[in-house]
Structures are given as structure tokens and as C-alpha cells.
Amino acid sequence: MKTRPLSVLVLGSGPIRIGQAAEFDYSGSQACRALRDQGYHSILLNSNPATIQTDTGMADVVYIRPLEPDVVEEIVAAHRPFGVIATLGGQVALNLCVELQKSGLWERYGVAVLGTSPGSVQRSEGREDFRQAMLKIGEPVIESTCVDNVRDALSFAAVSSYPLIIRPDYTLGGTGGGVAYDIDSLKERVAVGLRLSPVSRVLVERYLQGWREIELEVVRDKAGNRLCVCGMENVDPMGIHTGDSIVVAPVLTLSDRQWQRLRSSAFRIVDDLDIRGACNVQFAISPDAKKYAVIEVNPRASRSSALASKATGYPIARIAARIALGSLLTEMPNPVTGTGSALTEPAVDYVVVKFPRWPFEKFPGAEYSVGTRMKSTGEVMAIGLTFIEATLKAVRSLDLPAGILDPFAGHMSETELAGELTEPTHRRLWAILELLRRGVPAAMISEKSGIHPFFIDQFAGITQAFDVLKNRGLEPGLLRRVKAMGISDTDIASSLCMDWKDVRQKRLSLGIERGYREVDGCAGETPAESGYYYGTCGAGDDGMLPDGREAFAVIGSGPIRIGQGVEFDYCCVKAVEALKSMGKRAVMINNNPETVSTDHDMSDSLYFEPLTVEDILPILARERVSGVFASFGGQTSLKTGLALEAEGVRILGSPSSVVSASEDRGLFSALIDRLGILQPLGFAVRRVDEGLERAAAIGYPVMVRPSFVIGGLAMRVVNTPSELGPVLAMALQAGDGQSVLIDRFLPGVEFEVDVLSDGEEVMIPGIFEHLDPAGVHSGDSVAIFPDVSLSPSRREQIADISRRIAIALGVRGLLNIQFVLSGDEFYVIEANPRASRTVPIAGKLTGIPLVELAVRTALGESLREMNVAPGLLGKVGPFGVKVPVFSTEKLPGVDALPGPTMQSTGEALGVGSTVAEALSEGLRGAGWKVPLKGKMLLSVADRAKTESAHVAAAFHALGWKINATAGTAALLKNWGISSGPVERGKTLISRIASREWDLIVNIASGAPAVLRDGYKMRRAAIEASVPCINNLSLASALAISISIRSRARDS
């Protein structure tokens, strides 16, 4: 007799935001796989549609719904799971689990909380509880106090000493934290922290300037068996958020005695907290290493556990899931080698460096300071034989325009450079290298920066190598040495003012090539066959067993950054799965430790390497790859594909002919013209004066954008010639020698399609309709799928245009096309011959395996052979509404006004049988808390005042109280809608900050002064977490959604 498998609910982590990137897609996916392996039925809840875990290939039942108590209750009532796993979905899942524990939901439905208990979670996460627990077991903590008001913070300060650090309770990535150096900054920081903490509580503690920060990833089971999977050392000292620190593994500067002391302490802590699963313990250690203190404990899988997993090959989340289900570490085989024990601590014979990726290029207005608030959106990891090699590889992986030799620091004064030591920004490493180059003593740099002298000496090794190189040129012995250090051909070339190809030639002629080594978790002691490799120049290759299958490589998307989120990792993983299912050997190349694609058992072989031509080519040779997929990893990968093709590599689906024809806007323009399709009038220019001339001919407003963009970097709508000059100069610089396009800016509604083409026929799963007006980057726009407002003939028009473009380009695979419907005509804005941000959404809503089909078309199958009916698919699934999520609360100084430059870090998807339902779900999924009835503030620019009356009327009818700024209020009064007028200025800002309104509708005018005024409002709204809408169509849609929900509730 067959029994129904027991089901387990897994809580995901929601949209990607700063402090919570793809690492929880990785951990949740591992949980689902572990459940499946153990014969359980997994039910996954996550509002983030771009993830692998929300694919039915991972979980048995997937709910793309908001992570909210009522949603969990519905699911629990329907499925009656026997347990819930909440420790693999980050802080969001953990908080939700604790909340539901308190409300008694788990008990009511008899759901067991698996893994670390909610009681233990509260003890580790509630600052005061934790402090008490540590004092009880004699573990030193940092002198601190927990306050719920500013006054108490001040009295603590009176008996302690500045500087003090402020950490709000229960917030992501340390949001709202900061260092106070005096009474005024303390007042301010505490007030902000209290507001951002969901429990209105902050910890004020002594700030240990210059102490080192060490993290341990510990795994413990219910019987108390435990191991430390990995120790990690922050190169940056205390005071810099670990998410924003350069991190090295294993710990390099501690003696065995010092290290064991921390390790034993971590074990006492996890024993006391009764951790059952993964746990991250952070220590501060004094400069002389004589004293240490526990900073915090994360009783769950975290960003660091993802890093530790990738650094050692030990799959922490999977083992944690097994432990949650009751397995013991002493019973499980070693997950890396397959033999031996899961309790064996990983040993490594390499060094791993993690480097943060900051989004500052997207936010010219942001404060670039790096400190207690995490600001990076993602990170890269690199593996090398030495710290220097790993650091150089990490910097290469960041995909920055100039890499380690970025000349900007050379132009800075010594004072400016020294400023980076005490008030660091994302450029600190470069400043240190420059100071060393100028002969500033390492000891002084170390003392000022708080970075351990060991690391400064290591950095000095880098500058010395370049110095020697400059003096001696390409001597064979020296070349061998600098290559073994990890310096790239490109960097050698640029320091010698040579062509990198000549350096490569010379190197190859000397036989200096990369060897690949397996990450085996045991430092070579036992065979592992993990298929997980890293390359190093000048050392032997581990060798590889030949495999009869034809091999294909997939280029990943690198660090999570704005414009290149987890959706591309989804596409890469699906491509790898498709290749494997077709009997091919799938080779994955990527450098992001947070992702599923860098799980070594997803692909046949994984190369954790920078995504540069020099790093990729030898992999392709070693694996005897027949072709490379560069169209699934987003723009970076596409660009890399072009460069690889120039080296004779076969690029599948999107060869350079296709990429250039669509991405080089001049070429693309010509093609569109030839096809007789409309496009915004535009020109490619290479000089500012040329641009001004062309713009005058097109007429303002114009849209300015460079070729080869990620997330619309440097795209701008410009209204006047005086504005155009500087914008154009910036865009030309960002385009790096490419031309910049100036288009007539067309107001209207935007649409977007993902087209699957076999070169002769196309299939379109549906059309995305954007709610935000044209000019807002598609990634930042609320979008409905499938569209709601197009007539059948208009849909056919889109399908027809799409087909013609796809066929003319010769795409074999996926093509994303964006349209604007302006007046009565569709204009094509752009076409990208690659998997787009929306592919996972279209795929999940329609159930069509778009990526798999794209892989198969690229390998030669036709739509007909795959039984895919051509044309635009009729509506087959529910409605979906994609809602972008911004992390602007983490980035002081940044305006939240959407525009052509993408700013969102992630997205949520709402799914429903009606658009109203889907929108409401989407907004909730994105973290919006809009009540059915409440109080709103309207502040609308003149051009939109008339339309705003509709919105006001709709909310008014729903019983909302309305306030409006003077002009708007006057207009509403004329219509007969009563609204309390409010004065602009400081009072308004403080009223926003005190969360007087539940919703703000702010339609900005283009005038700089008004923009500044609106900026303060928007910023206040962000800081106070008040939903702020910047366009009327979304406001109207929200009104509809609320009215339907109210009706549903009343009936």
C-alpha cells in the first residue's frame, strides 16, 4: 500500500533587497531538494518569482504569494503539513515563523517547527535575551544596552563612552544601524533605528574601533554533534558591515590557540542556544587578539553560510534541512566526498576571497560611505592559492570598468586617499594600493584603517609586483611569477602599455597556463569527484575523467547588482538542467557564491571563476566544449559571449551577428527601418556637439542612452539643450567608446514580450503591460501579465512585429522586445537577444519551459519539432502582477523617483484570477502595507492635476481621508472633493516621518527645484516605510484593487 508522503512547508525570503540577495534562493532550493531526497513532499511559499526555488522542479507545490500570516494559514489549512522549515529563508522567514509561533498558528494546526526552535531564535535574536544568555555562559559580549527610546540611549552614553554603535532589532542587513560619535548623532541614529526596527527597539553598544571581525559557520544537530564548516575573517575591521567587508576564508591572521578559542566559544554558544541546523556566530577580536567578544548569532542559514558552503563545497543548507528532519551528523555521509562523515570538518588547500558589489554607479546622489549599514547588492567569490591571487580574481569578477588598475586613485591627493582609511567608501582597496605605491608605510595604513598589517603587507605585494613588472618588462621568470600571483594578462598589458593579446602570446609560448583544481572539502586527502573547480596559473591540473557526452558551457551572470538579479541565475540553472536532460554535459561558469547555479551538483562541472575571456577560454578547452550559451546570464554574459566569439568560440543562440544587430543601436535602427517598423526617431552620436545638433532636429524631450547597457545605466530623459550637454558627456563615458543614442521621447504605455524563435517561427507566451508610464525603466515598472488593455488586433500587431524582428535578426532562442504605444502606434524601443528579467515570470505563469525550449532551439530543434505552436499564446494561466522592490531605504541620499535608470533590486509577483487580486498580492508581496481604508497624501504636479482628481475621487469613495498639498487641494475642492490642505516644508516632512499617512501619491514635475522638494518627501516616505506611488495609473489600479477587496470582505 502506498502512503501519502508527509509534507513540509518551506518559507522563502521574498524579493531581493540589499541585505537579502540570492543566498536564500540557494538555501531554500537546497531545502526543497533535501526534502525530496528524503521522501517528503515540499510546499514552498515565496513571493519572489525570479527564483529557482519557486520552480516546480525544486518544490512539489509552489505558492508565489506574500509571506504573510494569513497566507501561511490558508496554505497550512489546505495542506496540513507536518512541519515547517523557516531557517533557510533568511530573516523574513524567521520573523514570520516567530510571529506565527506567538499567534499560536503552528500549534493550532499541529505543525512542528523543524530545526532550531522559535524559542532559541528569540533568544539569539532578541538583543537583551541574547546578552543575558551569553553572560550566563560566561561569553564576553560588548558593553551595550537595549533601548526603546532616545532618553535611555543618552543615559547609557553618559556612563559608557563614544563612539557608540546603534543596531536596530530584527532588521535586514543592519538597516538603520550606524555609529554615533557624539550626543547629536546618537539622538539621530537612535530615532532612525527605533523607527526601522519592527519591534521599535535598538541596541546601543560600545563601538570597538580597529577590532578584527571573525565569523564561524557552525552546524549542529539535535544530539549536540557539531562542526565548524568554515571560519571567515573580515579584512575590514569592526564598524564595517560584514556584508560590505572583504572577507577571506579560512581565517589567516589567528594562531591555532586564538582560533580554537573562538571555535570552542562558538560551540558553547550553539549548545546553549540549542541550535539545530546552521548558525553563524560573529566575534570581535581585539587588535592584540587577547580579548574577544561575541557580536551576534544568526540562528539560520545566512549570506555567510552560502559563502561558507561555496568556499568549502559543504552544502550547509542541505545538511541543515536534513537536521531539521531529524538526521544526525554522525549518520550522514560526507556531502562533498560521498564517503566518510558529514561531521568531518572541511579542510581547504586554497584561499577564498569574497568581495562586495556596490550599486553606486546607479545612484550618483548616494552617500558612498561604507559602514555599519550594508549597501552592497551582491558579492563575488574567488578561489586562489594565495590571498593575493584570490583578491585579484575577486576584483576581476566584479566586472568593473577598470579593475585593479583603475587609475582614479592616482588622481587623488594623499589627504583624500588617507580619508579612505578612516572614512571608507567602496574605493578603499584602490586607495590603499595607491598609498602603498606612493610609499606610505604599511604600518601607518594599517593603524589608520584598522586593517590587520598582514593584509596591508599582502596588498603591498600586489603593488610591488606591478612596480617590478614596470621596471623589468616581460621577463620569462617574472612573467611566471606574476601569473602565479594571479595577475591577469590584461592588467600586465595595461601596466606595460601593451596589447593583452601580446602578453597572452608570450605567456602561452612559455607554457604558462592554468591548471584546474577540485574543491573537495578535504584538501586533497580523499577523492571527491565534486566536479567543482577553480583555476590557478602555474600549478598542476587535477586531471579530469573524460565523459562521452558533448559538452556545453553556460556563462553565469556574476554578482547580483541592480539590473542583473537572481532571474538570470534562474535562467542559467534552467539551461543547465535542459542540457543535462538532453544528455549533454553541462558546464557552468560563474562567480557568485549566493546562487543556485554555483551549487556544484547542479551542473556536471562548475568553474568558480571570473567571467573574462582569459579565465574562460582554458575552461572551454579543458572541457572540450562544443558551444557556449551566453544569453542566459544577462548583459554581462552576453558581452562576454561577444568577446569569446572573437576568439573563435561558438556562441549558441545569440552569436555576435545577432547581438550587434540588436544591441548596437545604430545597426538596430537601420534594421527596424528596413522592416518598416516604427521606432522613436533617434540618432547614434559619438560627440556632445553632434548630439546637441541632432537633438535639436528631433525635438525635446529626448531620451539619452548608451549602447550595451545594464539596467539602463546612464539613460536619461532630457528636456532642454542646457541639460543635454553634461548628460551626454556622462553617457559617452559610461558607453566606453560606444556610440550613444538620442531618441525622441514618446509618452505612452509600454509593453514587453519575450519571444522564442527558431529562426523561422516564433512563439510568444504573452504580453507584459507596464503600469508605469514610458520613460520608467522596464525593470522598475509594475507590469501585468498577460496584458489587460490591448484589443485582439493590437496583440496581433505586437506578435507580427516581434516575429519580423526575431526572424530578421536570426535569433535562435529568446528575444525580449519592448514597445511603447504612443498615440495610435506601436514603436519599438529596444530588443535584447537574450533571456530577460521577465522570462521566469512568463514561464511560471504559463507553464511553458521557455529556457529549455530556448536551449533546444539553439541546438537546432525547430518549434514544430518541439510541438510548440507558433504565434502569440492565448491567455492560459492566471494574471500576474510584477511589483518592483527598491532598497533605497539602505542608500541614504538616493531619490526613489523612478526613471530610465533601473533602481530596483528585486521584485515580487502577485498571482490572481483577476488583475485586482494579482495587484493586491503583488504589492503585499513587495512589502506594501496598504489598508482598505486609511489616510492618503496627494501631491501632484500641474500637468497631472486634472487626472489626479479621478484618483482622489476613487479613494474618497472608498472612505479614505485625503490630504493634499496646496495646489492639488484647491483643484480637488473645485471638484467637490474635500481634502485637508497641508503646507509643504519641514512640517510636512516630519508628518510623513511620523507615518501620519498610509499612502502617498507624489507625481513629480520635471523642474529641478520641485524635484528637490519632492525628493525630501519621497526620502522621508522611504525612511518611514510609507508606500509612495509616483504615477497615477498605479494609483488608479490600486484604488480598483482596494475597492474589489473591500467588496469581497463586505459580502
Place this chain on the structure above:
Amino acid sequence: MTEMEIVLEDGTTWSGLGEGGSARGEVVFSTASTGYPQAVSDPSFAGQILVFAFPMIGNYGVDEDLLESPRPWARAVVLGSLEKGTSLGPSFEEWLSRFSVPLVSGVDTRSLVRHIRTAGALQGTVSPVGEAASVPGNSGHPVAEVSAKSPEVFDGPGATIAVIDYGLKQGILRELLRRGCRVIKLPHNSTREEILSWDPDGVLLGNGPGDPALLETEIEVAASLLGAIPIGGICLGLQIMALASGASTFKLTFGHRGANHAVVDLRTGRGFVTSQNHGYAVLETSLAGTGMEVTHRNLGDGSIEGVRNPEQSVVAVQYHPEGSPGPRDGEEFFEEFLSLCERGLTR
């Protein structure tokens, strides 16, 4: 810098750089990433050429106050990247040269480790290129070389423990003293009478280098103590104890050397991570009839990690409960041994 080479007895070679000097010995590797000064100063490495699998060695210098013995015992050290850190003491390089221990850096240690893991620990030499053949061999058992020559007393308020120094790690001494013991450290060739003349509450057979089966006198003395006094054993001490009880030992292919070995206490089911350094192990089938039972097992290869004989008040572990380098997760062995000493003989 001189071009150096490592030549194994099977004819394979590895190259690196050094300051000259040569040595011959068994080539073994350790996978621990911390504690290079403690490893090299562990007398159990006497007669061996130690290869570090972790590439960056020397990061913080040598913490001289926490060594396992006053000097390096490995005959030579082979590593990947030599770091010149001095934050905790003299640089590793300088310290080794003080004792004329050859150091070879820049070696592709991973391929060497991978070779040893299949070929087994082999004899080999370290020398300037071309001079391998002329490196003289070693003679005699290394225990004689590393053991204390005369008794030494360390006072403490607690139980008196006679520790036999076959190449004793300072860490074991430290753990006993930390627990208040009065420790009498005795040379490896001490007789039964000499040992018992200190009127100890227990005898601890310590760690040490080399093939235990060759230590005939030591085994005989241990056998004569069986049943006369509570006895503990650590590493080589366990092996001597097993041999004294009539069991036998065998050579592992390449040994256990590192700080990450998972061990389970079969009596409680509790698992923990241990520090290990041994090339030989007790043959399980040979325990039959000795009165010894297995208490601990290696979760990796299943080899014996702990034995006891309740009849004769004997407890011994193969791993290093004192860590150093490595974890002390299994340090409860000391409690077990000391409580045995406190209780005295069960009969």
C-alpha cells in the same frame, strides 16, 4: 634562494625554492590550516618530512610560548606559499633556520598530497636539486631521539600522574596541569619500578613518533603495568597499550594528520571533531581476547580511535584530545582518565 627538490622513493619529484639543507624521512602531509608552529614542534613528526596542504603558511610567525616542544622536530618542511608574518613571534622561516630545518616553498603541494594519498606515505628526500642521492639516512627509532633523558616533576595539588614521554606534546602536559595534576614526566625507557617509584595515581602513555611495534621495551613495560595501576594512552600511547595487551598494529596508507577528523564515542553516540597525527592504527580483529573493547571510532574510515579495558582500568584514544594544533572537542578524555585514576583499580 636555491632550487630545491623533493624526491620520493618511487622516483617522483617536486621542485621548489629554499635556502639549502637536506633531509631524508617519511613524507607525510597535514591538512590543518592553522597551527603550523605547533605541528612542526610536535615530536611525533620526528623523522618525517612534513608537507602542508594549506598553501599560505607563516602568516603570523611563530608563537614561541605555545609550542609543543622547544624546537621543530619535522626533518624538513614543504609548503606552497611562504608568508613572512611576525605578528606573534619570529618568522616561520627564521625560526626553522635557527634549528637548521630545511624549508622548501613554492611547491605544488596539492599534487604532492594527491600522490601520497594513492601511493601512500613514502620515504623521500629534500635537498638542493641534484643532491638527493647523497642525503644520508636516519638510524634508530625516533622515540629515543625525542624523549626526555631524565625525569621531570611539575607540581600540582591534584592526582599524581606519571607521563611517559615518547615524544610528549607540551599540550598534553598543559591539559593535565590545567586540571591540577602533579605530573612526573619520565623517559621512554623508564622501567616499571622507576615509574611506580613515584607512587602515581595513574600512568599516561603519551604520543610519539614512529612504528609502535618496534618499541619492544616500552611495550614490555606497559604490559607489566597492566592491572597494576590505572593507565591512559594518547596516540602512540594507545598503540603501545594495545600491543602490550596482545593486539597488533598496522600502517595506514598515508595516516591521519589534520584537525578535522570526525570521531564517534560508541558508548554515547556523540560525535566530535578531533586533531590527529598518526601513521599507524590498531588492527581491530587483533583485539579479540585482549579484554580491550573499542570505545571510539573514526567516522571517516572506521578505524579505531579509542579503546578501554575496564577490567584493568585502561582508557586510551588515538586522537589528540589536547588539540594544539586543532580542536579540543574531545578533551573530555582527560576527565575520563583522571576519574579512573581517582577511583583507582577496579579490582
